[in-house]
Amino acid sequence: MKKHNYSAGPCILPQEVFEKSAQAILDFNNSGLSILEISHRSKDFVAVMDEARALVLELLNLEGKGYEVLFLGGGASLEFLMVPYNLMKVNGKAAYLDTGTWASGAIKEAKHFGETVVVASSKPENYNHIPKGYTIPSDADYFHCTSNNTIFGTQMKSFPETNIPLVCDMSSDIFSRVLDFSKFDLIYAGAQKNMGPAGATLVVVKTEILGKTGRTIPSMLDYQQHVSKESMYNTPPVFPVYASLLTLQWLKKLGGIAAIEKINDAKANLLYSEIDRNPLFKGTVAKEDRSNMNVTFLLNDEAHQEKFDSMWKAAGISGLAGHRSVGGYRASMYNALPLESVQVLVDVMQELEKNS
Amino acid sequence: MKKHNYSAGPCILPQEVFEKSAQAILDFNNSGLSILEISHRSKDFVAVMDEARALVLELLNLEGKGYEVLFLGGGASLEFLMVPYNLMKVNGKAAYLDTGTWASGAIKEAKHFGETVVVASSKPENYNHIPKGYTIPSDADYFHCTSNNTIFGTQMKSFPETNIPLVCDMSSDIFSRVLDFSKFDLIYAGAQKNMGPAGATLVVVKTEILGKTGRTIPSMLDYQQHVSKESMYNTPPVFPVYASLLTLQWLKKLGGIAAIEKINDAKANLLYSEIDRNPLFKGTVAKEDRSNMNVTFLLNDEAHQEKFDSMWKAAGISGLAGHRSVGGYRASMYNALPLESVQVLVDVMQELEKNS
Numbered sequence: 001m002k003k004h005n006y007s008a009g010p011c012i013l014p015q016e017v018f019e020k021s022a023q024a025i026l027d028f029n030n031s032g033l034s035i036l037e038i039s040h041r042s043k044d045f046v047a048v049m050d051e052a053r054a055l056v057l058e059l060l061n062l063e064g065k066g067y068e069v070l071f072l073g074g075g076a077s078l079e080f081l082m083v084p085y086n087l088m089k090v091n092g093k094a095a096y097l098d099t100g101t102w103a104s105g106a107i108k109e110a111k112h113f114g115e116t117v118v119v120a121s122s123k124p125e126n127y128n129h130i131p132k133g134y135t136i137p138s139d140a141d142y143f144h145c146t147s148n149n150t151i152f153g154t155q156m157k158s159f160p161e162t163n164i165p166l167v168c169d170m171s172s173d174i175f176s177r178v179l180d181f182s183k184f185d186l187i188y189a190g191a192q193k194n195m196g197p198a199g200a201t202l203v204v205v206k207t208e209i210l211g212k213t214g215r216t217i218p219s220m221l222d223y224q225q226h227v228s229k230e231s232m233y234n235t236p237p238v239f240p241v242y243a244s245l246l247t248l249q250w251l252k253k254l255g256g257i258a259a260i261e262k263i264n265d266a267k268a269n270l271l272y273s274e275i276d277r278n279p280l281f282k283g284t285v286a287k288e289d290r291s292n293m294n295v296t297f298l299l300n301d302e303a304h305q306e307k308f309d310s311m312w313k314a315a316g317i318s319g320l321a322g323h324r325s326v327g328g329y330r331a332s333m334y335n336a337l338p339l340e341s342v343q344v345l346v347d348v349m350q351e352l353e354k355n356s
Numbered sequence: 357m358k359k360h361n362y363s364a365g366p367c368i369l370p371q372e373v374f375e376k377s378a379q380a381i382l383d384f385n386n387s388g389l390s391i392l393e394i395s396h397r398s399k400d401f402v403a404v405m406d407e408a409r410a411l412v413l414e415l416l417n418l419e420g421k422g423y424e425v426l427f428l429g430g431g432a433s434l435e436f437l438m439v440p441y442n443l444m445k446v447n448g449k450a451a452y453l454d455t456g457t458w459a460s461g462a463i464k465e466a467k468h469f470g471e472t473v474v475v476a477s478s479k480p481e482n483y484n485h486i487p488k489g490y491t492i493p494s495d496a497d498y499f500h501c502t503s504n505n506t507i508f509g510t511q512m513k514s515f516p517e518t519n520i521p522l523v524c525d526m527s528s529d530i531f532s533r534v535l536d537f538s539k540f541d542l543i544y545a546g547a548q549k550n551m552g553p554a555g556a557t558l559v560v561v562k563t564e565i566l567g568k569t570g571r572t573i574p575s576m577l578d579y580q581q582h583v584s585k586e587s588m589y590n591t592p593p594v595f596p597v598y599a600s601l602l603t604l605q606w607l608k609k610l611g612g613i614a615a616i617e618k619i620n621d622a623k624a625n626l627l628y629s630e631i632d633r634n635p636l637f638k639g640t641v642a643k644e645d646r647s648n649m650n651v652t653f654l655l656n657d658e659a660h661q662e663k664f665d666s667m668w669k670a671a672g673i674s675g676l677a678g679h680r681s682v683g684g685y686r687a688s689m690y691n692a693l694p695l696e697s698v699q700v701l702v703d704v705m706q707e708l709e710k711n712s
Contacts, residue, residue, distance in 0.1 A: 003388040007395045010594055018390045022381040025374050032359040032672075034374045036553040036599065039363045039675065073555060074430035074576065077590040081574040105575075112574050192591055197392040199429060199555045199593030218437040218468050219461075220430065234433035235548055237555030238366055239595055243392065316388075319395065 004341035007319035008150055008294060008332040009172065010192040017196075017246045017336075024242060035242055040235050045242075049231060052245040056204060059248065059256055060181040070203040070223070070231045071241045076171045076190035079201060080106040083167055083186065084113035086223050087142045090214040095119050095140040095164075099156070100127045100149035101325070102169060110144070119143075126326070127152040129286035136162045142185070142209075148173035150193075151323040153296030153330065154289040159183060165209045173293045174202070175251060176335055177261045185209045193293070194335045196244030199237045251335065260335050267333045267342045268292040274346045278353050280304060284326060298328035304356060312348045317341075360697035363675035364506055364650060364688040365528065366548040373552075373602045373692075380598060391598055396591050401598075405587060408601040412560060415604065415612055416537040426559040426579070426587045427597045432527045432546035435557060436462040439523055439542065440469035442579050443498045446570040451475050451496040451520075455512070456483045456505035457681070458525060466500070475499075482682070483508040485642035492518045498541070498565075504529035506549075507679040509652030509686065510645040515539060521565045529649045530558070531607060532691055533617045541565045549649070550691045552600030555593045607691065616691050623689045623698045624648040630702045634709050636660060640682060654684035660712060668704045673697075 005012040024035040029044055038045055053069040056062075072078070083106070088094050092114055096107045098121035110116040117140060120131035127149060136143050142165040148155045150172040159166065165185035174189040181187065185206045192198040203223065210224050219225045219233065226233045254260060272290060275281045275297045284296040299305055312320055322328040331345060361368040380391040385400055394401055409425040412418075428434070439462070444450050448470055452463045454477035466472040473496060476487035483505060492499050498521040504511045506528040515522065521541035530545040537543065541562045548554040559579065566580050575581045575589065582589045610616060628646060631637045631653045640652040655661055668676055678684040687701060 005389060005393055007393065007398075010393060010395060010591065012393045013390070018381050018392065021392070022378040025378040025381070033361060033674065034369070036374065036377070037361055037363065037366060037368045039366060040554060042363075072430075073593070074428075074434065075590045078430065078576045081576060109574050109576075112572060190591060192594075197595050198396060198591045199596055216468060218465050220434045220437060220465075234431045235366065235546060235554045237429070237593060237596065238548075239553050239599075240555055240593065243595075318389065 004315070004317045004344050005319055005337070006317060006331050006333070006341075008323070008330060009334070010198045011332060011334045012336045013196065013243070013247055014250045014336045016250060017243055020246050021239070021243045035239060038238070040232065040238055045238060048242050048245055049236065052241060052248060053231060055245070055248040055252060056202065059175060059251060060204065062181055062204065065182055066206050066208055067204055068207050068227045070205070070226045071236055071244065072201045072203060072226065072231070073199065073237045074201060076169060076188055076201055077105065079169070079188040079203065080109040081112065082221050082223065083142075083144065083188070084110040085215065085217055085221050086210060086213065087165065087167070087186070088113045088213060089141050092141040092213070093117060093137070093139070095136050095143045097131065097134070097143070097145040098123060099130055099146050099154060100152045102149070102171070103146040106144060106146070106169060127154065128284060130154050130156055130289040136160060136164065138163060140164055142167050144169070148291050148293050150294050150332070151325060152285060153291045153294045153326075154285050155291035155293065157289065173291070175257055175260070176264050176293060178257050191240060191244050196247045197240050199240035200244055263339060264292050264333070264335065267337065267339055268295070270339070270342050270346055271295050271331060271333070274349050278349055280353050280356060281349065284328065293332060293334060295331040295333065296322060296326055296328065297331075304352060307355075308348075308352050311352060312345065315344050315348050317345060317348070360671070360673045360700050361675055361693070362673060362687050362689070362697075364679070364686060365546075365690070366554045367688060367690045368692045369552065369599070369603055370606045370692045372606055373599055376602050377595070377599045391595060394594070396588065396594055401594060404598050404601050405592065408597055408604060409587060411601070411604040411608060412558065415531060415607060416560065418537055418560065421538055422562050422564055423560055424563050424583045426561070426582045427592055427600065428557045428559060428582065428587070429555065429593045430557060432458075432525060432544055432557055433461065435525070435544040435559065436465035437468065438577050438579065439498075439500065439544070440466040441571065441573055441577050442566060442569065443521065443523070443542070444469045444569060445497050448497040448569070449473060449493070449495070451492050451499045453487065453490070453499070453501040454479060455486055455502050455510060456508050458505070458527070459502040462500060462502070462525060483510065484640060486510050486512055486645040492516060492520065494519060496520055498523050500525070504647050504649050506650050506688070507681060508641060509647045509650045509682075510641050511647035511649065513645065529647070531613055531616070532620050532649060534613050547596060547600050552603045553596050555596035556600055619695060620648050620689070620691065623693065623695055624651070626695070626698050626702055627651050627687060627689070630705050634705055636709055636712060637705065640684065649688060649690060651687040651689065652678060652682055652684065653687075660708060663711075664704075664708050667708060668701065671700050671704050673701060673704070
């Protein structure tokens with residue numbers, strides 16, 4: 001039986017991505033070769049990389065606006081240091097918003113490169129909201145924020161206006177909602193939520209912000225090197241890029257980000273409504289900052305835990321345990337999770353209420 | 357028809373790796389989930405990572421000798437800078453042997469971190485041999501070499517004795533021949549030749565050499581961070597690691613490195629004998645330094661090129677074109693290429709001779 005997969009990432013992908021990528025491992029494009037054994041310089045794979053890069057710009061509505069797309073290895077955590085390496089001037093400074101574990105991880109790495117100003121932090125409240133009303137120093141080299149906080153279940157619903165470059169880690173909500181992406185100068189995201197399997201990292205960068213730091217940068221950490229080689233400076237993670245292309249193609253067919261946003265809103269409304277209605281449950285974060293991707297909630301009475309856990313497992317749900325730093329439950333509802341899976345969870349919550 | 361795949365990398369892998377990894381994408385371990393959608397913290401994937409790390413030590417005969425194994429993202433090119441970041445002392449120096457394109461790439465990145473001594477280089481002869489008789493400065497922080505040169509078709513048949521840490525890029529011949537791997541303090545290799553598909557990088561490090569530089573190292577570039585988290589500091593490239601495990605399991609079943617070495621020797625003997633015998637062909641590198649992985653050769657008379665190219669293509673051979681910096685032909689014969697594929701190539705070469 002196929003599971004209702006609420007894993008926080010790596011996470012559920014569209015079924016057709018599984019089927020097509022498995023087929024490509026056995027025989028890619030009727031070439032007599034597996035996608036795993038072809039050269040990354042082969043015509044067939046160059047076409048994959050080119051289409052994936054173009055599709056990202058198309059879906060984000062960034063075509064012709066001065067952006068380049070990279071698919072790198074190493075994970076979003078590598079971007080934590082590549083961003084300051086490439087954007088923080090020698091003797092410069094950077095501004096960061098601290099909204100959770102990954103934001104603070106990015107801050108930690110920036111400190112290796114220069115003055116790192118934390119404009120606001122919700123850490124004292126265990127990151128249960130997004131700070132607001134902060135001031136971004138206008139002489140900083142860039143401002144960095146995290147659009148969605150996977151562990152705590154908060155999401156930025158708006159982004160600050162600023163005259164300095166705006167950098168955003170969108171690892172856990174990219175391609176999930178309509179934004180004016182042209183407000184951002186650099187967006188990065190680990191593939192393993194809404195874009196594909198683990199092993200590739202997306203970077204979308206407005207090239208005019210690069211090359212201004214006065215630093216020498218090792219080649220593999222230099223966005224300009226990767227841009228100049230059209231994301232083929234070294235052997236890219238071939239299979240993760242291919243599976244990402246399949247996921248982007250699925251999204252485009254579905255109607256793009258505007259279409260998936262409606263589905264994501266419907267899923268979030270269904271589950272949050274039940275959390276607010278059902279007397280056995282409560283949410284963990286400020287309502288106005290609730291994430292549509294990661295829904296964190298608790299039982300009001302832990303005595304129901306054993307029963308609830310056995311019920312959702314019996315219903316074919318997996319990956320619902322909360323992160324250890326929050327406890328309780330986390331329902332990650334990435335793009336590929338169908339509304340039907342959310343209904344199954346809500347049904348279990350209502351059944352628990354009836355039987356309690 | 358399945359091709360005879362001579363690609364220089366990414367390259368041929370065992371057929372059972374294709375079949376098992378395609379199956380795991382549809383349903384991993386009968387879990388009802390794809391290998392692409394499970395958490396890297398799940399019991400099933402932690403078991404994959406643990407087995408892969410243990411199997412590397414077993415195959416290299418390094419168990420209980422103070423080594424740790426990492427599967428990182430980013431590619432071997434990222435190790436070009438991680439090695440000096442982690443091993444070159446502040447105000448220290450490092451020694452490098454320049455045997456080809458990748459060796460010189462490693463040298464270029466080391467220069468970002470301190471004095472980089474090139475002990476010898478075969479660049480003036482277009483890297484057609486491995487330099488010998490050089491002296492390694494005993495006050496360098498480490499000595500770096502490249503065991504096999506994919507582009508030029510040379511291979512180090514012995515390694516220098518030295519009292520400083522010995523670092524080796526074995527990207528294109530790891531797991532292909534028996535060596536005393538305990539002579540090396542740090543070995544790294546991109547997966548995409550003998551270990552698996554592109555997207556993972558193997559690092560095998562004797563931990564006692566780490567933590568001695570006086571540098572602060574960004575977390576993602578710090579081998580000690582990755583070691584302390586058992587290669588799970590961040591989300592690893594899940595699928596490339598899994599396919600690497602399948603490849604390592606295949607090698608173990610076959611009898612390990614000693615068994616594959618015999619097959620690799622037989623393949624190399626078959627092809628080099630034909631190159632030396634057949635008056636239409638010649639090798640491009642010094643005989644004593646010929647690589648068993650990448651066989652580079654030329655037609656003595658370019659007039660035969662069109663005919664030869666159409667003949668090997670008709671025989672189902674792919675990936676035989678030489679690198680642009682050498683020209684001619686390159687037959688990459690990694691572990692998974694069967695002896696039968698080499699016989700097909702030799703037959704074509706003999707047929708060309710008969711018809712010329």
